[in-house]
Amino acid sequence: MNAQVAPGGQSFAGVFTPVNRFSKDTRDRIGRVAAQHRGEFVDFGEISPERLAQFHSQYAPRLGHLHLLRKAYQELGHHNAVERYEFEYGTSAWENLLLAVLSVSDGRANRAELEAAFREPNYGFWCPLEDRRMFEQIVGPLALSEGRVVDVGCGFGALLFRIKEMLGLEPAVLFGLDISAPAIQLLNGKGVEGKAETLSQAHSQGFLGPRVARLVCLSYFVDRDDNQRGTFEAAAAITMPRGKIVVDGLFPVKPEDSLGTRYDGDSSRSITRGESAEDDIARIVQFMATLGCALERICTGERLVWSMDGFELLSSTYLVFKRGYLN
Ligand SMILES: C[S@@+](CC[C@H](N)C(=O)[O-])C[C@H]1O[C@@H](n2cnc3c(N)ncnc32)[C@H](O)[C@@H]1O
Numbered sequence: 001m002n003a004q005v006a007p008g009g010q011s012f013a014g015v016f017t018p019v020n021r022f023s024k025d026t027r028d029r030i031g032r033v034a035a036q037h038r039g040e041f042v043d044f045g046e047i048s049p050e051r052l053a054q055f056h057s058q059y060a061p062r063l064g065h066l067h068l069l070r071k072a073y074q075e076l077g078h079h080n081a082v083e084r085y086e087f088e089y090g091t092s093a094w095e096n097l098l099l100a101v102l103s104v105s106d107g108r109a110n111r112a113e114l115e116a117a118f119r120e121p122n123y124g125f126w127c128p129l130e131d132r133r134m135f136e137q138i139v140g141p142l143a144l145s146e147g148r149v150v151d152v153g154c155g156f157g158a159l160l161f162r163i164k165e166m167l168g169l170e171p172a173v174l175f176g177l178d179i180s181a182p183a184i185q186l187l188n189g190k191g192v193e194g195k196a197e198t199l200s201q202a203h204s205q206g207f208l209g210p211r212v213a214r215l216v217c218l219s220y221f222v223d224r225d226d227n228q229r230g231t232f233e234a235a236a237a238i239t240m241p242r243g244k245i246v247v248d249g250l251f252p253v254k255p256e257d258s259l260g261t262r263y264d265g266d267s268s269r270s271i272t273r274g275e276s277a278e279d280d281i282a283r284i285v286q287f288m289a290t291l292g293c294a295l296e297r298i299c300t301g302e303r304l305v306w307s308m309d310g311f312e313l314l315s316s317t318y319l320v321f322k323r324g325y326l327n
Pocket residue numbers: 085124125127152153154155177178179180183197198199219220221224225226
């Protein structure tokens with residue numbers, strides 16, 4: 001696929017940047033972690049060219065605007081997580097964002113065009129859970145027909161809505177959490193309950209009580225979570241016995257992005273160490289076992305992201321746990 005040239009005259013190299021495409025060897029080592037913990041291993045391999053083309057055609061018309069946003073973010077020197085999410089999901093400081101983008105646009109875009117372009121979130125993704133066949137292979141049968149479906153790091157709810165469609169659920173069953181307030185406003189606007197909190201805050205404040213969820217998705221933010229320990233503990237606490245917890249992540253876990261934004265906090269709250277994919281995965285599996293959550297399956301595949309980092313092709317590993325009756 002050819003690089004797309006944005007209005008600013010630059011391009012995102014190759015359109016899809018393969019950020020950490022796993023080798024067969026890495027996938028084999030992850031498979032061995034699954035076997036050591038008596039879990040099944042499913043390897044979806046590389047993403048299909050059809051999927052790449054479909055994702056590209058969905059987001060390519062907005063590539064130029066994404067470029068402007070990235071430039072504005074860099075020039076403003078905004079390098080913290082909260083501001084990054086505001087840029088991605090829209091913001092309460094909308095006027096400032098717009099002015100920043102206008103100031104780097106070299107007069108090529110006018111205010112009305114930019115306002116229209118940024119009204120939609122500046123973040124999009126495709127992940128294997130969105131595909132019905134892959135969803136069934138990853139999550140497996142759900143033993144429970146009651147309880148909430150919770151997505152943590154849900155953004156504006158794209159995955160929640162897809163799960164609702166696939167499982168034929170009522171909107172009242174869904175619950176989304178994301179630390180980005182604008183993302184949760186978008187979610188609430190679509191009639192779904194959600195809070196701009198971390199999972200451990202939502203649990204300790206009583207928004208999600210003990211054993212209320214049949215399925216908890218910790219969706220692709222393990223590298224941005226400064227309290228993995230608290231997140232996993234709360235996930236185990238809110239899940240019903242026989243319910244499932246699906247941790248989808250980018251491994252090995254590096255708490256930073258290509259724009260220099262760092263996401264790490266107190267290292268005593270981290271479970272992962274970032275040494276290798278299989279080591280981080282094994283650490284999470286061991287920790288979850290102490291919380292009464294047994295590994296059922298590990299799946300490796302690839303996903304796509306469209307964000308200020310550009311178009312990215314990333315490995316995606318799913319760790320699927322079943323909550324036992326103990327703890
Ligand atoms: C890389 S994006 C992933 C979004 C989407 N779930 C996906 O699969 O592409 C990370 C998301 O997690 C959110 N987030 C980061 N840290 C979080 C935390 N501790 N608790 C809840 N959400 C968090 C961010 O606001 C952002 O929406």
